[in-house]
Amino acid sequence: MFKKILIAEDFQDTNKGIVNALENRLQIEEIQEELYCDKAYNRFKLAFNEGEPYELLITDLSFKEGPAARKLTSGQALIKAVRDIDPNIKVIVNSMIDNPVEINPLFTDLKINAYVCKGRNGLNELVTAIQEAYQNRTYVSPQINLNSANTIFELDKYDRMILQDLAEGLTKKEISEKLKRQNISPNSESTIDKKVSRLFDAFGAKNIQHLIAKLIKEGRI
Amino acid sequence: MFKKILIAEDFQDTNKGIVNALENRLQIEEIQEELYCDKAYNRFKLAFNEGEPYELLITDLSFKEGPAARKLTSGQALIKAVRDIDPNIKVIVNSMIDNPVEINPLFTDLKINAYVCKGRNGLNELVTAIQEAYQNRTYVSPQINLNSANTIFELDKYDRMILQDLAEGLTKKEISEKLKRQNISPNSESTIDKKVSRLFDAFGAKNIQHLIAKLIKEGRI
DNA sequence: TAATCCCTTACGGATTTCCGTAAGGGATTA
DNA sequence: TAATCCCTTACGGAAATCCGTAAGGGATTA
Numbered sequence: 001m002f003k004k005i006l007i008a009e010d011f012q013d014t015n016k017g018i019v020n021a022l023e024n025r026l027q028i029e030e031i032q033e034e035l036y037c038d039k040a041y042n043r044f045k046l047a048f049n050e051g052e053p054y055e056l057l058i059t060d061l062s063f064k065e066g067p068a069a070r071k072l073t074s075g076q077a078l079i080k081a082v083r084d085i086d087p088n089i090k091v092i093v094n095s096m097i098d099n100p101v102e103i104n105p106l107f108t109d110l111k112i113n114a115y116v117c118k119g120r121n122g123l124n125e126l127v128t129a130i131q132e133a134y135q136n137r138t139y140v141s142p143q144i145n146l147n148s149a150n151t152i153f154e155l156d157k158y159d160r161m162i163l164q165d166l167a168e169g170l171t172k173k174e175i176s177e178k179l180k181r182q183n184i185s186p187n188s189e190s191t192i193d194k195k196v197s198r199l200f201d202a203f204g205a206k207n208i209q210h211l212i213a214k215l216i217k218e219g220r221i
Numbered sequence: 222m223f224k225k226i227l228i229a230e231d232f233q234d235t236n237k238g239i240v241n242a243l244e245n246r247l248q249i250e251e252i253q254e255e256l257y258c259d260k261a262y263n264r265f266k267l268a269f270n271e272g273e274p275y276e277l278l279i280t281d282l283s284f285k286e287g288p289a290a291r292k293l294t295s296g297q298a299l300i301k302a303v304r305d306i307d308p309n310i311k312v313i314v315n316s317m318i319d320n321p322v323e324i325n326p327l328f329t330d331l332k333i334n335a336y337v338c339k340g341r342n343g344l345n346e347l348v349t350a351i352q353e354a355y356q357n358r359t360y361v362s363p364q365i366n367l368n369s370a371n372t373i374f375e376l377d378k379y380d381r382m383i384l385q386d387l388a389e390g391l392t393k394k395e396i397s398e399k400l401k402r403q404n405i406s407p408n409s410e411s412t413i414d415k416k417v418s419r420l421f422d423a424f425g426a427k428n429i430q431h432l433i434a435k436l437i438k439e440g441r442i
Numbered sequence: 443t444a445a446t447c448c449c450t451t452a453c454g455g456a457t458t459t460c461c462g463t464a465a466g467g468g469a470t471t472a
Numbered sequence: 473t474a475a476t477c478c479c480t481t482a483c484g485g486a487a488a489t490c491c492g493t494a495a496g497g498g499a500t501t502a
Contacts, residue, residue, distance in 0.1 A: 171459090193459085196459095207459075
């Protein structure tokens with residue numbers, strides 16, 4: 001079993017719950033818990049340079065700002081930074097996000113080994129995830145259906161940009177002018193009009209404010 | 222010190238962290254943890270009826286749906302239900318919400334004794350909150366400034382209702398018709414037009430979608 | 443008691459939105 | 473090679489939005 005695990009989690013009560021479970025249920029010998037991404041990164045780097053690396057990183061995704069300036073502001077940034085040091089480090093994400101569209105890239109882009117969704121069975125799932133990761137198997141909390149991520153209408157970068165501009169109060173005319181200034185194509189007012197209409201159909205929205213409201217609530221913009 | 226405490230928290234890792242701290246740092250004799258509001262309510266009611274009531278309720282605010290149907294879907298609902306049984310029950314809310322506008326009503330309406338914001342110092346604050354509540358003193362996590370809640374432009378019920386309808390894609394004309402059907406006054410299209418314009422000014426929004434986007438992101442609707 | 447304030451309501455003009463129709467052109471398919 | 477598909481772009485009509493002006497009326501104030 002893993003002997004040396006690093007935990008990055010900014011909630012103290014959650015942190016203690018995890019440490020408690022790892023000690024009592026998995027008898028992990030060496031557990032280091034950090035509340036800040038930067039500190040977790042420094043811990044990881046130091047241990048790696050001393051020839052006694054951490055074998056597993058367990059991290060949350062969102063980290064509240066603290067009093068000190070931060071280089072690494074999220075779990076995703078921490079994973080990337082840590083992978084620069086050790087490309088083969090095993091990573092488990094333990095977060096409250098349950099949207100497959102947001103979880104999928106953690107596997108495809110960040111190559112995590114397991115995803116545990118915080119919930120009523122979260123510690124049990126985390127214990128299982130650690131065991132599976134040790135056996136080189138991928139694990140995802142059972143209630144998460146990653147396959148649905150591929151059937152959900154996904155916003156591309158262009159659509160998202162338009163939507164963000166609309167949410168900022170710009171008119172379609174203003175967005176068109178902005179895209180023309182930035183040499184981004186396509187950029188006519190009609191194109192934007194048409195694309196927004198197609199998004200109405202895709203998301204079942206009646207007008208711009210309905211669409212914006214839906215997408216913000218779903219965490220897409 | 223309290224001898225019998227009931228905890229309602231739907232994340233297992235957080236739950237265990239809290240129980241661990243209460244046992245090790247406060248030597249609380251009897252701690253009951255529940256993952257569901259309904260179960261926490263039933264526990265409370267049963268203990269009260271047996272003449273051995275819980276002295277303190279520590280609850281989160283948001284609870285994910287589970288497989289079973291729920292009567293009580295939130296910490297707020299649980300607090301209200303529990304207060305119906307014992308109006309003098311002491312309550313500590315332990316949640317990740319840090320918006321004073323959302324925290325203030327917990328004190329003014331639900332009469333909670335303490336609010337602990339989940340964070341890096343969360344367990345320490347929770348321990349302090351329990352001690353303060355025992356001494357009949359109010360406690361709020363230090364980083365929360367409740368006084369700022371009173372300077373923030375607050376939406377009244379009418380405004381909120383209009384905004385929610387706009388976010389649902391209804392036009393001002395449709396909202397006017399709806400208010401007339403429901404005999405809610407005022408209800409003219411012009412009034413709605415004027416009120417929305419005043420909200421533009423109050424929140425610095427350029428149009429409806431800008432306003433809706435801001436308010437959803439701020440957690441006001 | 444009269445003046446003032448502010449809300450509700452109406453109206454209208456300019457702009458934007460929503461949606462349908464249509465043309466051009468590049469890529470794909472038969 | 474011709475037909476088809478789909479995107480981009482344009483245009484126009486009806487509806488909605490945005491915003492200014494104005495009147496009526498209830499409550500407040502001098």
